[in-house]
Amino acid sequence: MMNNETIRKLHAMKLYGMASAVEVQATTAAVSDLSFEERFGMVVDQESSFRDNKRLSRLLKAAKFREPTACVEDIYYGAERGIDRSRLASLTHCNWIRSGQNLLFTGVTGSGKTWMGCALGNQACRFGMSVLFKRVPLLLEDLAMSHSDGTFRKQLAQLGRPDLLILDDLGISPINSMGRADLLEVIEQRAGSKSVLITSQLPIDRWHDYLTTGGKSGAGGNATQADAILDRLVSGSHRLDLRGDSLRKSTKAGQKGSKDSSEKP
Structure with a gap:
């Protein structure tokens, strides 16, 4: 009783x-x-x-991960991927997030960039940090609409709050002048204090051209804004280039020839 x-x-x-x-x-x-x-x-x-x-x-x-089950324990370290175990292990401690540093993932389609980004985001959540996952094309669409309904500053503030903001698929679709300006505002909101994790199929040395031309060959653009975005994103950042062929291809091939072929990115 x-x-x-x-x-x-x-x-x-x-x-x-x-x-x-x-x-x-x-x-x-x-x-x-x-x-x-x-x-x-x-x-x-x-x-x-x-x-x-x-x-x-x-x-x-709250993070809204695209790959909600991704975790660092399941990372595949095949030699063809060119992943430095010790370097990645240091990233899993999330000190780079505590220091407000950025992490840039590049690699071909299917190389596991998004999955790895979500895995590190998951790890950050385990340490009690707040994370938000956004696909760049959809984010820029939402921000463009927010200009007309008067919610841009509110959305910008929301994007500035999480300890880690994951921006997935930079460069996968064209970016116009408004999108470029909005992206700069998002990056500026977090520069120096909050971390950004970027995934992109484009090598980093092609980001300036993409941001300047909007992904359209021969098009003009605002190189000054591109410079500002890259200065805040790339300076002092951690960079990982995932090598090898698409893991999706290897998984499909393995499924046809092996009963135990599934491998996490």
Whole structure:
């Protein structure tokens, strides 16, 4: 009876982890031999774990990852990919995010850029950091619409809040003058304090041409804005170029010839 009242009060105070632990202890004979300090410690540990898991679930949901199940433990380190294990291992500690540094992933279609970006974003969430995933083409469309409905500054503020902003597929579609200006505002909002992770099929040395011409051969553009974007993105950033053929191709080929062919990017 006393336990029921205690559990009710714990729920009323939103101490759900402690309530669950008390219920378990009430029905587990093995804990009766433990001291009060040991049993109370178990109750507190359960509450702490409950809160950590709840926060992680909230952060993962808010991030809106394109690859929600991607995690650093599943990264494929095939020699053909050219991934430096020690360098990537250092990135999984997320100190680059704490320092407000950027990370740039490049590689061919299907090389696992998006998956790896989501895996590192997942890792950041485990450390209690906020993350937001956005595909560049859709983001620029949303920002263009926000100019007409008066929500641009609100969206810009939202993009500036997360500890890590993942911008996926830079360069996959043409960018016009408004898109270029909006992208600069997004990058400027975060420069020097909050991290950006970029994925792109284009090698970094082609980003300036893309941003200047909008991806249209022979077209003019604003080189000054391109310079400003690259200065804030590339300067002092971490860079990883994923090599080799598309992992999607290798997976499909493996599925035809092997029962155990699935490999994580």
